[in-house]
Amino acid sequence: TEMGCLSIVVLGASGDLAKKKTFPALFNLFRQGFLQSNEVHIFGYARTKLSDDDLRERIRGYLIKGALPENLEILSDFLKLIKYVSGGYDSAEGFLSLNKEISEHELAKNSYGSSRRLFYLALPPSVYPSVCKMIKSYCMNQAVPTGWTRIVVEKPFGKDLASAEELSAQLGELFDEPQLYRIDHYLGKELVQNLLVLRFANRLFLPLWNRDNIDNIQIVFREDFGTEGRGGYFDEYGIIRDIIQNHLLQVLCLVAMEKPVSLRPEHIRDEKVKVLQSVLPINYDEVVLGQYEGYTDDPTVSKDSNTPTFATMILRIHNERWEGVPFIMKAGKALNSRKAEIRVQFKDVPGDIFKCKKQGRNEFVIRLQPKEAMYMKLTVKKPGLDMSTIQSELDLSYGQRYQEVQIPEAYERLILDTIRGDQQHFVRRDELRAAWEIFTPLLHDIEDGKVKPVPYKPGSRGPPEADELAAKAGYVQTHGY
Numbered sequence: 001t002e003m004g005c006l007s008i009v010v011l012g013a014s015g016d017l018a019k020k021k022t023f024p025a026l027f028n029l030f031r032q033g034f035l036q037s038n039e040v041h042i043f044g045y046a047r048t049k050l051s052d053d054d055l056r057e058r059i060r061g062y063l064i065k066g067a068l069p070e071n072l073e074i075l076s077d078f079l080k081l082i083k084y085v086s087g088g089y090d091s092a093e094g095f096l097s098l099n100k101e102i103s104e105h106e107l108a109k110n111s112y113g114s115s116r117r118l119f120y121l122a123l124p125p126s127v128y129p130s131v132c133k134m135i136k137s138y139c140m141n142q143a144v145p146t147g148w149t150r151i152v153v154e155k156p157f158g159k160d161l162a163s164a165e166e167l168s169a170q171l172g173e174l175f176d177e178p179q180l181y182r183i184d185h186y187l188g189k190e191l192v193q194n195l196l197v198l199r200f201a202n203r204l205f206l207p208l209w210n211r212d213n214i215d216n217i218q219i220v221f222r223e224d225f226g227t228e229g230r231g232g233y234f235d236e237y238g239i240i241r242d243i244i245q246n247h248l249l250q251v252l253c254l255v256a257m258e259k260p261v262s263l264r265p266e267h268i269r270d271e272k273v274k275v276l277q278s279v280l281p282i283n284y285d286e287v288v289l290g291q292y293e294g295y296t297d298d299p300t301v302s303k304d305s306n307t308p309t310f311a312t313m314i315l316r317i318h319n320e321r322w323e324g325v326p327f328i329m330k331a332g333k334a335l336n337s338r339k340a341e342i343r344v345q346f347k348d349v350p351g352d353i354f355k356c357k358k359q360g361r362n363e364f365v366i367r368l369q370p371k372e373a374m375y376m377k378l379t380v381k382k383p384g385l386d387m388s389t390i391q392s393e394l395d396l397s398y399g400q401r402y403q404e405v406q407i408p409e410a411y412e413r414l415i416l417d418t419i420r421g422d423q424q425h426f427v428r429r430d431e432l433r434a435a436w437e438i439f440t441p442l443l444h445d446i447e448d449g450k451v452k453p454v455p456y457k458p459g460s461r462g463p464p465e466a467d468e469l470a471a472k473a474g475y476v477q478t479h480g481y
């Protein structure tokens, strides 16, 4: 294992993402012993003028809400590790003083002659280029010969293919790909990480996972709240960029990819890129966009906004395994429930002697959240004297089966991966490009008003047209769960 001191720098430390995701994840890692106080220092950086204690109080205020009494002492030990430096995102002076703080910490704690510096950009992407330039100019660990510098960035990585490529080029000039960690937090979710194991460690699925047996696959994200407080951001991006182009597409890759040569991050990402490159251009007859009624009441949203808050579309993968199998991608805000799941629907049994079609098909459901679960819908004989059939489930609900395990938060896992230098669950530059290639024409046409969202009622299933589209693609509503 690597030794020596570790400096974690949270840029945008006074913001919402840092408060709600980054610091809680760091705290959880600390609590579980993955960050050691004799090695680690955490530096918050932002424009706001704050003292160390001001920042600590903010973080404490948020973390204390869910904290168990036995964690309170650990929380105060954690807060002691945090320092704050204020400065602008293009200010040489600011980054020089940040560097000074980091170097002092390294001198004080570094008995092994190495330095590890992790920069977490909890910032809007518009400042990524300038911040990265500042880090590169003023905060590299030159005095210490060994160690590393890594940069963690969050979506949105651009708005379309051209802007994403520009951003990639700007960052690429400053840092090498192994130093750049593009977070898609869906890749940190337990059941997303389980997908490769499920597919490639179970003989059961190997022969079935293809166009001969699978009729259609749905990848669905629903939220039961609207854009609350994020209207300004959201209106510029919309549901396709916010959810489908990244989170759901990453899930699609893991569901559809071929077996990688090994579990090495490059081998896995090579296979994901191939899936993305095999996705055919989107057919607009297979797209339904929606916007919930009341969306434009938000003062930060433009009154005549064309931005979709809901989308269903069929993606088609042109390769030997998947030709003809529709991937029904669905995402929406302000719907009737909060859920993310993958539904793999198998074909009907040929030559059915039970006349049981109305009972539905075999369907394998992987529920990413809430309440992680996998269940398989099967047709069984209805228990009793009659010879009739019903649909039932083989159910692996994590809450029941793994009661003693606390499933880690996505961010916790992903930050630990960055410290360990494992890029498997991060998006590679060519993956990002291929993902934007799929959606850019549609996104431009939405912006030009050529494709328009239909209204839907908040708290509903979304526009009925979306259910019709899924049904047309072959999805059959099954019974049971």
Ligand code: BG6
Binding pocket: 185, 223, 242, 243, 340
């Ligand atoms: C974020 C989106 O990336 O993911 C949000 O910007 C969305 O709009 C969130 O609410 C959903 O994440 P999760 O982990 O709650 O499903």
